[in-house]
Amino acid sequence: MYKIAVMGDRESVLSFKALGIETVSVENVAEAKNQLHRMAEEDYAVIYLTEQFASELKSELAVYAERVTPAIILIPGKGTTLGIGLAAVKEAVERAVGADILGE
Amino acid sequence: MAKLAVNPTRMELTRLKVRLKTARRGHKLLKDKRDELMKQFLEIVRQNRALRLKVEAALIKAGNSFTVASAAMSPEFLEEALLYPKQSVALDFKYKNIMSVNVPIYEFKTSNDDPSEIFPYGFATTLGELDDAVLALSEILPDLLQLAQIEKSVQLLSQEIEKTRRRVNALEYVMIPQLEETIRYIVMKLDENERGNLSRLMKVKDMMVAEARKKNAY
Numbered sequence: 001m002y003k004i005a006v007m008g009d010r011e012s013v014l015s016f017k018a019l020g021i022e023t024v025s026v027e028n029v030a031e032a033k034n035q036l037h038r039m040a041e042e043d044y045a046v047i048y049l050t051e052q053f054a055s056e057l058k059s060e061l062a063v064y065a066e067r068v069t070p071a072i073i074l075i076p077g078k079g080t081t082l083g084i085g086l087a088a089v090k091e092a093v094e095r096a097v098g099a100d101i102l103g104e
Numbered sequence: 105m106a107k108l109a110v111n112p113t114r115m116e117l118t119r120l121k122v123r124l125k126t127a128r129r130g131h132k133l134l135k136d137k138r139d140e141l142m143k144q145f146l147e148i149v150r151q152n153r154a155l156r157l158k159v160e161a162a163l164i165k166a167g168n169s170f171t172v173a174s175a176a177m178s179p180e181f182l183e184e185a186l187l188y189p190k191q192s193v194a195l196d197f198k199y200k201n202i203m204s205v206n207v208p209i210y211e212f213k214t215s216n217d218d219p220s221e222i223f224p225y226g227f228a229t230t231l232g233e234l235d236d237a238v239l240a241l242s243e244i245l246p247d248l249l250q251l252a253q254i255e256k257s258v259q260l261l262s263q264e265i266e267k268t269r270r271r272v273n274a275l276e277y278v279m280i281p282q283l284e285e286t287i288r289y290i291v292m293k294l295d296e297n298e299r300g301n302l303s304r305l306m307k308v309k310d311m312m313v314a315e316a317r318k319k320n321a322y
Contacts, residue, residue, distance in 0.1 A: 001194050001195065001196060002195045002196065002197060003195065004193055004195050004212075004249075011170075011171070011174060012167065014170070014174075014182070014183070014186060015166065015167070015170045015186070015237050015238065015241055016241065017186040017187070017189055018186050018189055018223070018224055018238040018241065018242075019189065019191065019193060019238075019241055019242055019245055020189040020190070020191040020192035020193050020214070020215070021193055045195050045197055045208070045210065046195065046210070046249070046252045048248070048252075065259045065263070066259075066260075066263060068199075068206060068207075068208055068256070068260070069208075071208065071252050071253075071255065071256035071259075073248075073251060073252045073255055073256075075159070075160070075163055075248075076160050076163050076164055076167070077167075078167050078170075078171060080164065081160050081164060085156055085160065086153070086156055086157070086160075089149065089152055089153055089156060089255070089258065092149065092258050092259060092262040093149055093262070095262045095263075095265075095266050096142070096145055096261065096262040096265040096266060096269075097142070097146075097265075098269075101146075
């Protein structure tokens, strides 16, 4: 069996607790980095990460993007979406096709 | 295009011809692989976009409800209310092979299927907004997991496509022209040697004939 976790600042992840998903609340980027590496080594299959932290962890995310586990999926944190998640999809298209052919 | 540094011999020529044949075949196969990957990729990436927009909107809505609830309730109460979840989610996954790329297929089980049973707290001390937030989240959960599966597939496929595209281009624009150039060079060199040899023989024959005539004249 594999595990699912949500990682982000305390307020963003607390509500996921009600669903029975493991929540990991982190205060700063360094802590987020450590937790991310720890979870990647254990059997976490899916990690949802708030966009606020994702923007600071670009290089780590690039490493895990090439591996099958864990799948790190960006979700909007509290309030608004920063559009990083959608930009990542666009980036993947540009990488594969050479141009963004989906458009807006 | 630069030719390879090889000796212009017949053996080398045979070797290069075999390599060219292999390269052509590999190029064709990789090109087919790239096209098929691309087809699959575009299909998935469209789904990914739509699903992400949907999930993000739902998450923001749930987040807003939660913010209202957390503003009105004391943090201790809020934490206490959510401390022991009634349901748990377990995940299992298998692999699906898309053109030699292993993409995950997630299967998840929730321990509690009744949607009205997800609230892990009594309603006396909590706000309605918290209920909204939890309910909205539990509704989006299947989509959230679907998104994880699709997005991971997109990531893995895009890498494979990039790799395949580079290989195709390297074969098409570097390897194959280089081999062709080198083969042409060797063929020309061998032909030139052949002609050189032939004219030398003819020259020698002429000399021998002249020599013989000279002897006969005496």
